[in-house]
Amino acid sequence: MSLEKFFNPDSVAVIGAAREKEKVGHTILANIINFGYKGKIYPINPKADSILGLGCYKSILDVPTDVDLVVIVIPSKYILATIDECGKKNVKGAIVISAGFKETGREGAELEKELVKKAKEYGIRILGPNVLGMINYSSRLNASFALGDPTDGEIAFMSQSGALITAILDWATTQKIPMSKYVSVGNKCDIAEKDLFEFWVEDPSCKVISAYIEGISDGRQFIDMASKVTKKKPIVAIKSGNTAAGAKAVSSHTGSLAGSNKAYDCALKQAGIMRARTIRNLFDYSTAFAYQPLPKGRNVVLITNAGGPGIMATDACEENRINLASIDAKTVEKLKEFLPAAASFRNPIDVLGDALADRYEKTLSTVIEDKNVDAIIVLLTPQSMTQIDETAKAIVNTIENSKRKIPVIACFMGGKGVKSGVDLLMHNRIPCYDIPEGAVATLKIMMDYTDWVNKKVEEIKKFDVDNKAVSKIFEECRKEKRFELGETEARKILEAYKIRIPQAVTAKDIAEAKEFTSKVGYPVVLKIDSPDILHKTDVGGIKVGIKDDTELEDGFNKIMESVKAKKPDARIKGISVQEMIMDKKETIIGINKDPQFGPMIMFGLGGIYVEVLKDVSFRIAPITESDAFEMIDEIKTVKLLKGARGEKPSDIESIVEILLKISQLVTDFPEIMEMDINPLFVKSQGLGSIAGDVRIRISE
Numbered sequence: 001m002s003l004e005k006f007f008n009p010d011s012v013a014v015i016g017a018a019r020e021k022e023k024v025g026h027t028i029l030a031n032i033i034n035f036g037y038k039g040k041i042y043p044i045n046p047k048a049d050s051i052l053g054l055g056c057y058k059s060i061l062d063v064p065t066d067v068d069l070v071v072i073v074i075p076s077k078y079i080l081a082t083i084d085e086c087g088k089k090n091v092k093g094a095i096v097i098s099a100g101f102k103e104t105g106r107e108g109a110e111l112e113k114e115l116v117k118k119a120k121e122y123g124i125r126i127l128g129p130n131v132l133g134m135i136n137y138s139s140r141l142n143a144s145f146a147l148g149d150p151t152d153g154e155i156a157f158m159s160q161s162g163a164l165i166t167a168i169l170d171w172a173t174t175q176k177i178p179m180s181k182y183v184s185v186g187n188k189c190d191i192a193e194k195d196l197f198e199f200w201v202e203d204p205s206c207k208v209i210s211a212y213i214e215g216i217s218d219g220r221q222f223i224d225m226a227s228k229v230t231k232k233k234p235i236v237a238i239k240s241g242n243t244a245a246g247a248k249a250v251s252s253h254t255g256s257l258a259g260s261n262k263a264y265d266c267a268l269k270q271a272g273i274m275r276a277r278t279i280r281n282l283f284d285y286s287t288a289f290a291y292q293p294l295p296k297g298r299n300v301v302l303i304t305n306a307g308g309p310g311i312m313a314t315d316a317c318e319e320n321r322i323n324l325a326s327i328d329a330k331t332v333e334k335l336k337e338f339l340p341a342a343a344s345f346r347n348p349i350d351v352l353g354d355a356l357a358d359r360y361e362k363t364l365s366t367v368i369e370d371k372n373v374d375a376i377i378v379l380l381t382p383q384s385m386t387q388i389d390e391t392a393k394a395i396v397n398t399i400e401n402s403k404r405k406i407p408v409i410a411c412f413m414g415g416k417g418v419k420s421g422v423d424l425l426m427h428n429r430i431p432c433y434d435i436p437e438g439a440v441a442t443l444k445i446m447m448d449y450t451d452w453v454n455k456k457v458e459e460i461k462k463f464d465v466d467n468k469a470v471s472k473i474f475e476e477c478r479k480e481k482r483f484e485l486g487e488t489e490a491r492k493i494l495e496a497y498k499i500r501i502p503q504a505v506t507a508k509d510i511a512e513a514k515e516f517t518s519k520v521g522y523p524v525v526l527k528i529d530s531p532d533i534l535h536k537t538d539v540g541g542i543k544v545g546i547k548d549d550t551e552l553e554d555g556f557n558k559i560m561e562s563v564k565a566k567k568p569d570a571r572i573k574g575i576s577v578q579e580m581i582m583d584k585k586e587t588i589i590g591i592n593k594d595p596q597f598g599p600m601i602m603f604g605l606g607g608i609y610v611e612v613l614k615d616v617s618f619r620i621a622p623i624t625e626s627d628a629f630e631m632i633d634e635i636k637t638v639k640l641l642k643g644a645r646g647e648k649p650s651d652i653e654s655i656v657e658i659l660l661k662i663s664q665l666v667t668d669f670p671e672i673m674e675m676d677i678n679p680l681f682v683k684s685q686g687l688g689s690i691a692g693d694v695r696i697r698i699s700e
Contacts, residue, residue: 003191003199006093006127007136007181009068010039012143013060013091015082016073017043017051024097025073026051027145028133032071035135035142035150042067060085069093071133071143076100079129080114087122094119095143096128102187103130116189125195131186132162135169138180138205146182153178154207154290155283156200158185158193160214168279176426177283178290180205192217194225201229208289210282211237216267219597223271223620230272231457234449236285238276239264263594266620270627272452274445284431284438285445291429292407294450297374299325300443301367302348304379305355305386309413309436310348313377316440322447324348331370338362353383357390364398368406375407375447377439382417392421396428407446411439458624461660466496467668474671474698483698486531487576490694494677497661500690504578510556513577514549522547523580526555527693528563532570534695539566545580552577581690585641585650586679588616589659591666593673599666603631603659605640606679621663628659641682650682654689671699 012032018025029043029052043051046058057063060070060082070091072082076098086094102109112129119126127134133144137152146162148169155178159165162184172179183196193211200206209229216222226235239261268275276282300322304310317324324347332345339359344350349367351359360378367373378395382388392412399408410425410432412418425432433439473489485493491501503520506529507513517524528541536542540562543555556575563570588606591599597620604616617634619627632638632652643649658680666672674697681690 003093003125003195005068006095006125006134006191007141007199007203008139009093009141011042011065011067011069012037012039012141013042013044013057013063013067013070014073015044015060015070016097017045017048017056018073019045019048019051024145028071028073028097028143029054031142031144031146036140037142038140039068040065060089060091063089067091069095069143071095071097073097076108076111076129079111080118083115083118083122083124086124087118091122091124093125094127095131095133096126096186097131097133097145098128099130101129101189112187112189119190126190127183128186129189130162132165132184134184135182136180144182144184148173150182151177151179153180154205155179155210155286156181156183156196156203156206156208157210157212158183158196159212160185160188161212162186164212164279168283172283175283176423177287188217194218194222197226197229197235201232207233208286209233209235210286211235212279212282213237213239214241216264216596219263219267219594220620223267223597226271226273230449231453234286234289235271235273236276236282236289236445237268237273238279238282239268260594260600262618263597263600263620266600266618267597270620272449274449281441284433284442288407288409288431288442288446289449291431292409292446293405294453295375295407295443295447296450298447299323299372299374301325301327301370301373301376302379303351303360303363303367303376304348304381305351305353305360305383306379306381307350309379309381309411310344310350313379313411313436313440314348316437320440320444322440322444325370325373327367328370328372331366331372334366335363348379353381354385356385357387357394360391361394361398364395364408365402368398368402368408369404373406375409375443377409377411377436377443379411379436379439380413380418380421382412382414388412388418388421389424392424395425395430399430407443409433409439409443411436455626458626460622460663461625463498463661463664465498465661465664465668469493469496470665470669474669477698482531483700484531484534485696485698486573487527487529487694488573490696493665493696494691494694497665499658499661500688501694502578502581502690502692504576506574506576507556508574510553513552513556513575516577517549517552520579523582524552525578525580525692526552526559527576527578528559529573529576530563530567530570531573533563533567536693539563578692581681581683581692584681584683584690586692587641587655587682587689588676588678589662589680590616590678591621591662591672591675593666593670594620598670599663599672601631601659601663601666603655604635605637610678622667623659623663625656625660628656628663631659632656648684651685651688652682653685654687655680655682658689658691669698673697673699 014029016025017029042063043056045056048056101112135142146166165182302313422432505516524546526543586606590602594600599621617631641650676695677691679692
């Protein structure tokens with residue numbers, strides 16, 4: 001069922017409407033009446049004749065007409081019987097305000113399952129349970145127990161915390177945030193992010209979607225759905241429960257299982273959702289999307305009346321990958337016609353501390369027509385001669401009169417002295433911030449969203465691989481109750497997916513090792529081959545750079561001695577003798593399975609220092625080719641791969657291919673819980689990459 005009757009119902013019943021002012025059932029009924037809802041309102045209370053001037057009904061079944069939406073405010077133990085009555089009445093939507101469900105523990109979770117089951121039988125969509133309610137400005141419906149007078153705007157907000165909505169209602173009024181809808185989703189037993197996002201993307205009264213998220217179920221489905229929505233409308237989200245303590249709090253609050261912060265970073269990025277780190281960021285970004293056009297590029301001009309703020313904004317631009325636009329020579333000549341000789345005519349443009357409103361207006365009207373400029377930030381500090389209100393009006397007039405529509409945002413630094421100017425700008429749909437970093441951060445998010453909208457939709461690349469060979473290996477491991485694969489088995493899996501590996505043999509004795517080296521030559525690497533040893537270095541299980549038969553014999557014996565001393569119970573298949581890959585860079589590809597989103601792929605520089613340096617990037621599988629290239633570009637040490645200080649560039653295309661093959665492997669076989677290729681040896685451009693060591697763990 002569409003959510004149309006939730007947001008635009010012709011009739012609403014409040015089951016549990018109360019006469020006592022201090023009760024939630026009274027507040028909800030009063031809010032529906034007082035906010036100006038034009039449809040029919042039915043209070044349901046078997047012990048009252050009338051409430052707030054409206055006649056009461058003992059049951060929803062007694063209402064003489066159809067009811068589109070019910071708001072349920074009764075103890076949880078009576079909910080199932082009430083849903084039965086709603087089903088008989090052919091009600092299609094229910095907002096379950098009541099608590100006492102999965103957020104309280106096992107018994108509540110069972111009750112919630114029964115609620116979902118019963119509602120599905122009747123075709124009733126459920127919002128909640130354990131919610132504040134919902135508010136829709138366009139239909140004048142306030143079906144919540146929140147205090148405050150909601151404002152009109154274009155931002156639709158959903159939250160897993162009802163209490164947060166009450167705070168934001170008040171904040172939105174004082175900060176002039178253009179809100180239009182508030183929805184508390186609570187336990188999300190039925191209606192969740194997916195449903196709201198898909199409904200709002202087609203809602204003309206909603207220009208921006210914002211969300212407070214504690215946890216997401218069906219993570220892959222969420223990414224696929226949201227990535228389609230964000231191509232049409234921006235979604236800005238804040239995710240809580242990012243620390244170990246926060247994750248515990250989330251579980252007790254809504255019963256949601258919070259995934260790792262890194263997984264959510266990846267998921268939101270791959271879905272095109274702009275992630276905010278604070279509530280203030282959330283509405284800074286959302287307001288800018290609601291008020292201003294999207295930038296077409298990443299070139300900005302800064303206009304300021306003070307050098308310091310201009311420098312601060314410049315620093316923030318560089319940190320956020322925003323370019324200071326190269327101002328056209330003709331624009332500079334026009335600026336010189338009216339700006340003082342001491343002004344700065346380059347970017348940032350300093351109009352000097354004595355600038356009155358007319359100087360700001362002429363500068364802005366000149367720069368806004370420069371086609372090299374994609375966005376403008378106007379900075380103002382309140383000096384004795386500064387005309388606060390007049391400058392704000394000048395900015396408004398210039399934007400209104402310009403034929404060229406690009407985003408212009410302001411930064412009026414100060415408090416009481418600039419408040420009237422800030423209010424004037426916000427009233428005229430020009431976002432205004434109190435520090436340069438806030439303005440730049442918002443512009444960066446808008447530019448990132450433009451990049452996302454313009455990003456070509458890619459198909460997931462598929463390779464011709466031997467799935468049957470991998471399935472057989474996993475089946476054999478499970479039969480033997482081995483869930484950590486040995487080196488020989490792990491190498492066979494890579495071979496099945498056509499990932500290049502070093503020539504190798506598992507030698508049971510020195511004679512077999514020498515037979516192998518006589519064919520491939522030296523140098524070689526020796527590694528213990530045991531399903532019980534994950535980190536070979538820790539037990540002295542690796543020797544590299546073996547140059548001759550003498551070193552081979554010595555290294556072989558020392559590995560065996562060390563391993564038997566440090567891991568006496570380990571099952572040893574032998575020692576893997578491998579060709580040693582020369583002239584290479586060491587990288588790592590890793591897999592960890594996130595409970596919400598599935599396999600998460602990691603890439604970074606490899607070797608023994610990866611856990612120390614933590615120079616890695618992540619994505620949720622399956623990934624596209626551009627995802628793979630982005631992963632490589634995101635690590636700080638990517639310059640080493642691209643060729644630093646005259647070195648030959650590494651074969652980055654081969655890394656991309658292996659990332660895509662590993663993505664396909666873990667998507668084909670969701671039983672893979674962990675996997676590391678460390679190191680992945682990357683040769684010079686055109687010479688490929690080789691998986692040096694691989695570890696795989698599958699589910700039990």
